[in-house]
Amino acid sequence: MSTRVSRRTVLGALAAGGAGAGLLAACGAPNQPQFAASGARILTMWGGWAGDQAGQIQTQLDAFNASQGDYEFRYVPQGAMEQKLLTGIAGGNIPDLVLWDRWQTAKYARRGALQSIDAWAERDGFDLNAFFPESMREMQVEGETFGLPLLVDARSIFYNRAHLDEAGIAPPTTWDELADAAEALTTREGGALKRAGFEIQDVGLFSMYMYQAGGEMLDASFTRTAFDAPEGLDVLSFWDELLHERQVYELGFSDGIDAFAQGIVSIKYDGPWQLPTWDAVEGLEYGIVPAVAGPRGDQGAGLGGFGLIIPTGAPDPEGAWELMKWWAGESANNVAFSEISGWIPANVEAANDPYFVADERFAPLVETISVARIRPPVPGYSDVEGLALIPALQQVMSGTLSGEAALAQAREQGDRILEANR
DSSP states (O other): OSSSSSSSHHHHHHHHHTTOOHHHHHOOOOOOOBBBBBEEEEEEESSSSSTTTHHHHHHHHHHHHOOOEEEEEEEESSSSSHHHHEEEEEEEEOOOOEEEEEEGHHHHHTTBBBOOOOOHHHTTTTOOTTTTTHHHTTTTTEEEOOOOOEEEEEOOOEHHHHHHHTEEEEEBBHHHHHHHHHHHOEETTTEEEEEEEEEEOOGGGHHHHHTTTOOSBBBBOOOSOOOOSSHHHHHHHHHHHHIIIIIOOOTTTTTTOOOTTTEEEEEEEEOGGGGHHHHHHHTEEEEEEEEOOOTTTTOEEEEEEEEEEEETTOOOOOHHHHIIIIIIIOOHHHHHHHHHHHHHEEEEETTHHHHHHHHTTHHHHHHHHHHHOOOSSSSTTTHHHIIHHHHHHHHHHHSSSHHHHHHHHHHHHHHHHHHHHH
């Protein structure tokens, strides 16, 4: 199957992205076929997961390797993976498959770094509608599909059962209930904060609150920002109420520690990646409920997670596609990986398997995922948040900029970024 773009296109994109000749010179020699003693072709998978998570991936690959005799996949963790992938494509040192942070798809597909999978899916009758629609939308650019969603996550409310039981408080379902519960759960000694009722310091979660407020991050044309709106001010007013009126948290209180595991934060937003860690904490009993609704009843969360992509110039794209189908497309294999990793599959059938539905931890996470939304998949959007909005919001949190001024400033900068990327 031919790739959508040539290596020359990728080289041009790499040079435009600021990579110098030194990076190109450092690339290894082009991939050479290798075979295991069994005769199976050895293929390589890259990803940013390391440590215990790397072992989880290799366990899954071992199961695929045992299921057929043509391919033997091996996992190689990578740091700074996206840049390494571009330089690898330019120099011929390319993996067969990549575990991919889905939100990068629009950016790197346009740079020519990813192969379209539409022809394979059509040839094999593979159902691209088997996944949560938002997760699949994040893998598609201008009508082409550049990979399969594999894992999904959305932040839900985690709460310390003992803290809420002692206070006689039910898990919150709305902004108002969250504020009341957080205030009641906060404790101080001599004016010093000893236990925060609710952790609120990650301004990167603004879009989640924005959706709960009934707002949008971009306008309907996806060409202008839309967060400088009454709903955006509602979010900042809610944050201000929690921090300064209710005083349920102090910035920096939980920096560098797992405050929830230590029992000094009662409620927080977090995701399924924390389950293995918190399940192992002796004495910690926690519960999970879906993300709370905003002041007008709107539900919302940000959908994140990973997918599988085949890079441009991959040595054996057919083998990579076979693994993608086996892992992402077959419900039983999705569930098997969840059992060792704690992640929720992007495959809808798998996510509704009894393994998740009957588990009081997973069920609210899946419920949140069903209303969660991806970042707008348009060029430059990640920079709108990273370079314009988040720095402005950090100034709001530190008290150096008003909410109105911050959103106006971020709107002007964000609109310029979107315009430059059109």
